[in-house]
Amino acid sequence: MKLVKKITPGLKFILKTALALILFIVLYLGVEYATSSMSVAAEKSTNKTVTIYIQTNGVHTDLVLPVKNETYDWRNQIDIATTKANDSNAQFVAIGWGDKGFYLETPSWAELKISTAAKAAFGLSSTAMHCTFHNHMSESEHRKKIEISTEQYQRLIAFINNSFQWENGKTILVDTEVRYDDYDTFYEATGRYSMLRTCNTWTNQALKSAGLKACYWAAFEKGIMKKYK
Numbered sequence: 001m002k003l004v005k006k007i008t009p010g011l012k013f014i015l016k017t018a019l020a021l022i023l024f025i026v027l028y029l030g031v032e033y034a035t036s037s038m039s040v041a042a043e044k045s046t047n048k049t050v051t052i053y054i055q056t057n058g059v060h061t062d063l064v065l066p067v068k069n070e071t072y073d074w075r076n077q078i079d080i081a082t083t084k085a086n087d088s089n090a091q092f093v094a095i096g097w098g099d100k101g102f103y104l105e106t107p108s109w110a111e112l113k114i115s116t117a118a119k120a121a122f123g124l125s126s127t128a129m130h131c132t133f134h135n136h137m138s139e140s141e142h143r144k145k146i147e148i149s150t151e152q153y154q155r156l157i158a159f160i161n162n163s164f165q166w167e168n169g170k171t172i173l174v175d176t177e178v179r180y181d182d183y184d185t186f187y188e189a190t191g192r193y194s195m196l197r198t199c200n201t202w203t204n205q206a207l208k209s210a211g212l213k214a215c216y217w218a219a220f221e222k223g224i225m226k227k228y229k
Contacts, residue, residue, distance in 0.1 A: 036223025
């Protein structure tokens, strides 16, 4: 008695597709691990006059910046009044870039839809800037302080501003009631999210633009945060 039945063309196609997918995932993770382990050194600077932070929720990274200083006032483009708290005493604003579908339709991983993930992975949906105001800021396991120069901060501002969509000199508020808490808001962003350009890739590029420690390339938060232990 034959124990192995003949593999049908349909089954053969499914097996080949599954194998190709597994090999792609292994290659993707391997390349990400290698490139995120490679460091881009920070520029040497003695004029460290601005304090910023980098933070993670375990998946996504944000840059945390002073709401206002002598160099820039983020309130000119991120309206505190669009948050539920409308707290004018906020001292810092956390800014992140990401897929709009993930931001607005996936409040938790349990609610992730295959369609949302597929669109995000292959750059088929639009993006948004997630902005969250904070009254206080301190270092922790998931948040690290970075001291930078005014010139570096100006470059960081320019990079972030190029990530916002602008219309008639103003940023464009995402018309949604979706909020994570009372202190956050969303704005339209430029660019497309994909496996090659994730929310963490954006953060890494922002750090590079300012001449700060960064990964050669990173899709996940782990490699970036390791640079600021």
